[in-house]
Amino acid sequence: MDKELENNNIIENKALIECKNVDVFYANQQALFGINLNIGEKEVTSLIGPSGCGKSTFLRCINRMNDVIDICRVEGSIKISNEDIYHPDIDVVELRSRIGMVFQKPNPFPKSVYDNVAYGPKLHGRILHKDDLDEKVEKSLERAGLWSEVKDRLSEPGTSLSGGQQQRLCIARAIAIDPSIILMDEPCSALDPIATAKIEELIDELKDNFTITIVTHSMQQAARVSQRTAFFHLGKLIEVGDTEKIFRSPDHEQTEAYVTGRYG
Amino acid sequence: MNKNFSKRHKAESRFKAYGFFSLIAAATMLAIIIGSMIYRSIPAYTNYTIDLEINMTEISLEDGIDDINYRGILRSSLFSFFPEVQSRSDKRKLFKLISSSATYTLRDFVRENPSYIGKKFYFNVLFTDDSDLFYKGYVDISLPEDERRLDNKEITWLNQLDGTGRVKNKISRNLFLNGDSREPEVAGFWGATIGSLITITVTLLLSFPIGVLTAIYLENFAVKNRITDFIEVNINNLAAVPSIIFGLLGLAVFINFFGMPRSVPLVGGLVLSLMTLPTIIIATRSSLQSVPPSIREAALAMGASEMQVVFQHLLPSAMPGIFTGTIIGLARAFGESAPLLLIGMVAFIVDIPATFTDPATALPVQIYIWADSPERAFVAKTSAATLILISLLILINLAAVLLRKRYEVKW
Numbered sequence: 001m002d003k004e005l006e007n008n009n010i011i012e013n014k015a016l017i018e019c020k021n022v023d024v025f026y027a028n029q030q031a032l033f034g035i036n037l038n039i040g041e042k043e044v045t046s047l048i049g050p051s052g053c054g055k056s057t058f059l060r061c062i063n064r065m066n067d068v069i070d071i072c073r074v075e076g077s078i079k080i081s082n083e084d085i086y087h088p089d090i091d092v093v094e095l096r097s098r099i100g101m102v103f104q105k106p107n108p109f110p111k112s113v114y115d116n117v118a119y120g121p122k123l124h125g126r127i128l129h130k131d132d133l134d135e136k137v138e139k140s141l142e143r144a145g146l147w148s149e150v151k152d153r154l155s156e157p158g159t160s161l162s163g164g165q166q167q168r169l170c171i172a173r174a175i176a177i178d179p180s181i182i183l184m185d186e187p188c189s190a191l192d193p194i195a196t197a198k199i200e201e202l203i204d205e206l207k208d209n210f211t212i213t214i215v216t217h218s219m220q221q222a223a224r225v226s227q228r229t230a231f232f233h234l235g236k237l238i239e240v241g242d243t244e245k246i247f248r249s250p251d252h253e254q255t256e257a258y259v260t261g262r263y264g
Numbered sequence: 265m266n267k268n269f270s271k272r273h274k275a276e277s278r279f280k281a282y283g284f285f286s287l288i289a290a291a292t293m294l295a296i297i298i299g300s301m302i303y304r305s306i307p308a309y310t311n312y313t314i315d316l317e318i319n320m321t322e323i324s325l326e327d328g329i330d331d332i333n334y335r336g337i338l339r340s341s342l343f344s345f346f347p348e349v350q351s352r353s354d355k356r357k358l359f360k361l362i363s364s365s366a367t368y369t370l371r372d373f374v375r376e377n378p379s380y381i382g383k384k385f386y387f388n389v390l391f392t393d394d395s396d397l398f399y400k401g402y403v404d405i406s407l408p409e410d411e412r413r414l415d416n417k418e419i420t421w422l423n424q425l426d427g428t429g430r431v432k433n434k435i436s437r438n439l440f441l442n443g444d445s446r447e448p449e450v451a452g453f454w455g456a457t458i459g460s461l462i463t464i465t466v467t468l469l470l471s472f473p474i475g476v477l478t479a480i481y482l483e484n485f486a487v488k489n490r491i492t493d494f495i496e497v498n499i500n501n502l503a504a505v506p507s508i509i510f511g512l513l514g515l516a517v518f519i520n521f522f523g524m525p526r527s528v529p530l531v532g533g534l535v536l537s538l539m540t541l542p543t544i545i546i547a548t549r550s551s552l553q554s555v556p557p558s559i560r561e562a563a564l565a566m567g568a569s570e571m572q573v574v575f576q577h578l579l580p581s582a583m584p585g586i587f588t589g590t591i592i593g594l595a596r597a598f599g600e601s602a603p604l605l606l607i608g609m610v611a612f613i614v615d616i617p618a619t620f621t622d623p624a625t626a627l628p629v630q631i632y633i634w635a636d637s638p639e640r641a642f643v644a645k646t647s648a649a650t651l652i653l654i655s656l657l658i659l660i661n662l663a664a665v666l667l668r669k670r671y672e673v674k675w
Contacts, residue, residue, distance in 0.1 A: 065565060070488060097567035107558035110581060110673040120566050170562070177566065 016041040016181065016211045017062060022076035024057050024066065031057050033235045034076070039228075044203060044212045046222035046243070049232035050258070055215045058232070059183050062213065063099040064092050080181070097124050100174030100182040100210075105190050106166035108158030108173070113150050116158040116169055117141060120177035136176060144172035145202050164195025171202065175210070182206065184214040188221065200225050219259055223247050231255045298654070305647035311436040311449050312399040314362065314425060315386040316341040318370070325381055332381075334370045338362070338389065345425060358421060363390040365450045388434070393448040393641035398422055399431065402640070413640070439648060443614045444630065448641035451634070453649045455616045457656075459529055459609070459624030460598060462617060466533020467540055467597050472590055474537075475544030482545070483552045484574055503542035510539045511603030519607060526608035527623040535607055536597040543596070547589020551582035584668040591664035595657050601628035627653045 015038035024032035032054045039045045047055040057066065064085060066072040078085050085095055097120075108116050117137045121127040127136055137154075141147040146168045150161065158169050167187055174182055184203070188196040203212060203225045216222050222229050223243060230240040231250075239246065239255045250256045318337055339359055343349065349358055366389040373387065374380060390396075394413045397403055399422070409415050414422070425431055436449070443455025486492045514535035518524045524531050555578050563573045579586075604610065609625050610633065617624035625633070627649060634646040 063565060065561065068561070068564060093567050093569050095567075096565055099565075101565035103558060103561060103565075105558055107556070107562045109559060109562065109577065123566060123568055123572065173562075173566070 015039065016081060017213075018077075018079045018082075019058075019061075020077045020079075022058070022061060022074065022078060024054070024061065024075075025073045026069070027071040031235050032061075035237050037230055037237055037240060039211065039213055041211050042207060042209070043228065044207045044214060044226040045228045045230065046226035047213065047215045047230050047232060048217075048219065048222050048258070049238075051217075053232040054235040055230075055232045056185050059185055059213060059215050062181070062183055063096050063101055065096075065101070067092060097177055098179050098181070100171075100177060100179035102167070102170050102174055102182065102184040102187045104186040106163055106170055108161070108166050108169050110157060110159055112155045113141075113158050113161070113169060114154040117172050117176050120173060124177060126177075140172040140176040141169075143175055143206070144168045145198060145205075146172055162195070164191050164198060167191060167195070167199060168202065171199070171206075175206070179210065181211045181213070184212065186215050186217060189217060196221070219247070219261070231258060233258070298651075301647045301651050301654075305644050305651055307397065307400050307402065307641070308439055308644035308648040309436055310433045311438070312391045312396045313388050313432050313434050314391065315430045315432070316362075316389050317344070317384065318380075318387045319384050320374075320381050321384055323381055325378060329375055329378060329381075330371070332371075332374065334374070335367045338366055338370060345428060346421065349421075354417070357418065361392060361395045361418060361421060361425075363392045363447060363449050365390060365445075365447055388432075390438075390449050391431075393639055395422055396449060397641060399426070399433070439645065443616050444612060444625065444633065445614060446612075448637075448639045448645060451642075451645060453627065453630055453645075453652055455613060456625050456627045456630035456649070457652065459532075459613075459617050460626040460628075460656075462529040462620060462624065463532040463536060463604075463609075463626055464594060464598050466530055466620060467536040468590075468594060470533065470537040471540040471544055471593070475541050475590070476548050476586060478541075479545045479548030479552065480574055480579075483549050484570060484578070499542050499545050503546060506602075507539055507600050508602040508606065510535050511606030513538065514603060515606045525621060525623075527611045527613070527625075528621045529609075529617060529624050530620040531607050532604050532609050532624075532626065533620070535603045536600060539600065539603065540590075540593040540597050543593035544586075544590050547592070548582065548586045551585025551589070552578050554585065555581045580671075581673045583671040584673070587667040587671065588664050591660055591667075595660050598657060598660065599628055599653065601626070601632050604629050605632070627656070 017037075017039040019035055019037045019039075022032055022035040022037075023030060035058060037058075047059065049055050060066045061074055061078060062080075062085075064074075066074055074086060080095075080098075084090070109119065111119070114137055117140050118133050121133060121136050127133045138147060138151075141150060146165060149165060150156075150169075153161075158166065161169060167190075171182075171187075188199050191199065200221060203214065206212060207227075214222075214226065226243045228241065229243045229246040231238045231246065231252075231254075233254055239250055239252045241251075246255060247259050250259065316338060318341060320332075320337065323332055339355070342359060342362065343355065346358060349355060369389070370387055391399070394403075395418075398414055398419065403412060403414055403419075405412075405419065438445075438450050439452045441454050442450060442452030445451040482492065482496065514531060518531045518534055519526055559577050559581065560573055563577045568576065604626050610629050611623060611625065612633075613623050613625050615622070631646055631649045631653065634642045634649060
């Protein structure tokens with residue numbers, strides 16, 4: 001392993017997610033090559049890199065969403081709180097109930113706003129009383145900064161909200177299951193700048209309680225919201241470190257070329 | 265430049281015109297078919313009847329209701345109009361002008377109302393199909409006598425009867441309430457309709473759950489390998505197999521091997537299920553596929569199990585498509601006659617079926633039987649039954665539209 005990379009992988013906060021030599025294959029095509037990346041607890045880590053560099057693939061390894069793809073194979077080890085999530089004894093459904101995910105395109109269920117948020121808690125049978133559920137929905141929507149906008153529209157379909165509201169609804173839905181980790185796959189790419197600003201603000205607030213990993217195409221966004229940044233290129237992790245360092249004085253020329261816009 | 269634009273606009277309006285004319289052509293043909301059906305079915309809805317005076321003054325209950333000579337009573341009543349008719353053969357000919365069912369309807373009437381015994385009353389009796397058609401003007405009197413169903417004598421009698429004022433044209437209740445009969449004036453499509461409905465119920469109960477579960481399994485759980493590919497190809501292939509093949513299969517498997525009875529809606533339903541299954545499976549699979557993958561991903565990422573994803577997200581969103589596919593399949597089965605012919609649902613059945621195992625026939629088969637009958641009155645009956653079949657199909661398709669609207673998901 002690259003010496004520098006190793007050094008940068010040491011983080012001040014405790015590492016919540018530890019990835020060692022993660023290789024991912026789609027059929028015979030290798031998409032990720034020996035990724036070693038630690039993700040710190042209660043901070044925002046952004047994954048940047050040109051399209052097709054494997055950052056989304058990596059993100060989907062963390063909650064094993066790649067399992068859904070038949071031809072996809074993951075090797076190496078990913079540990080969350082020292083527990084190997086690819087161990088045969090791990091229940092994927094239980095694992096995913098601890099990890100929230102927000103997708104590129106807002107994808108609320110074609111149900112009411114209320115039911116969208118209440119879905120997770122009900123699914124996992126964590127909240128049985130209607131009053132507690134109401135409270136949970138309100139709290140989740142509040143944390144997602146959406147409560148004041150939708151409190152009178154709880155019974156309307158989630159799909160009737162605006163794009164930015166839909167995405168915050170998806171965030172509310174994800175945090176309603178009290179995950180320790182939230183994965184975001186380009187959450188703002190389908191949104192306008194105002195909605196994007198709101199989501200970024202939200203991410204900043206959420207980092208006090210959640211460990212957030214965000215894939216983004218926007219360098220500015222990575223610089224604004226994350227504490228640490230990892231740069232991927234052609235399936236390899238090129239550089240990881242404090243966001244400030246990656247953007248001010250990256251060790252690798254490739255990284256510098258990318259963050260300054262000369263490349264990619 | 266300008267020339268290019270005007271050319272494009274012209275091409276556009278030409279294309280629109282083609283489409284419009286195709287629509288007109290299709291609509292015209294449909295209108296012609298339906299219109300001619302309606303026109304030809306008109307004689308079927310009514311039947312000419314005559315009020316005969318029934319004299320039961322010399323009969324008492326002690327004679328036994330079933331032993332009364334109803335035929336004799338009807339004969340003497342009819343003959344009283346024609347004192348001049350004396351020869352045996354003429355009398356027989358005269359009596360044949362009214363329906364042979366008259367004897368039984370009079371018997372049934374007296375059985376239900378024994379108080380009429382010992383009285384004189386008027387009883388409404390059906391004419392036979394040939395007399396009925398004459399009154400309706402379908403007998404061409406200009407034809408030579410031997411080419412007509414009614415000879416001059418009979419026509420004179422019928423005209424004479426008409427002059428008595430006792431002849432009435434009445435709505436034919438038999439058509440709507442009876443099963444099949446050899447006598448056109450008695451035959452009705454109710455038996456076949458009920459037979460069809462029972463058959464289609466069996467088909468729905470079997471093919472809907474089996475088809476939907478198969479589709480879900482193939483779509484979401486089955487391992488993708490050669491065996492599933494093979495099954496998939498076969499299912500698609502089965503959807504195109506001619507329906508008569510399913511009839512042969514039903515005959516060989518259900519009747520000959522499993523020993524199920526012939527002519528029953530249960531077997532008919534089983535055979536039609538085999539025919540409908542591929543349609544439902546294909547429709548369900550494509551509706552499941554058309555649910556956006558993002559919904560599936562969202563649910564999986566929330567920690568839903570595969571089964572929960574299917575039942576909480578995929579199925580509700582796919583329901584409108586599944587309903588449509590199912591109803592299209594059922595509508596096809598409803599109009600199917602070939603496989604039913606082979607399993608014996610073409611038998612002559614007078615009784616109205618009540619259970620899955622009563623001998624029955626189906627509407628399309630009834631149409632086939634009537635279309636094949638030599639009596640001229642069955643022409644109108646055939647058209648009437650066809651209209652009923654078409655109306656039922658319209659109802660079924662309407663149900664499909666309503667269910668679709670009801671369960672439609674807005675994205």
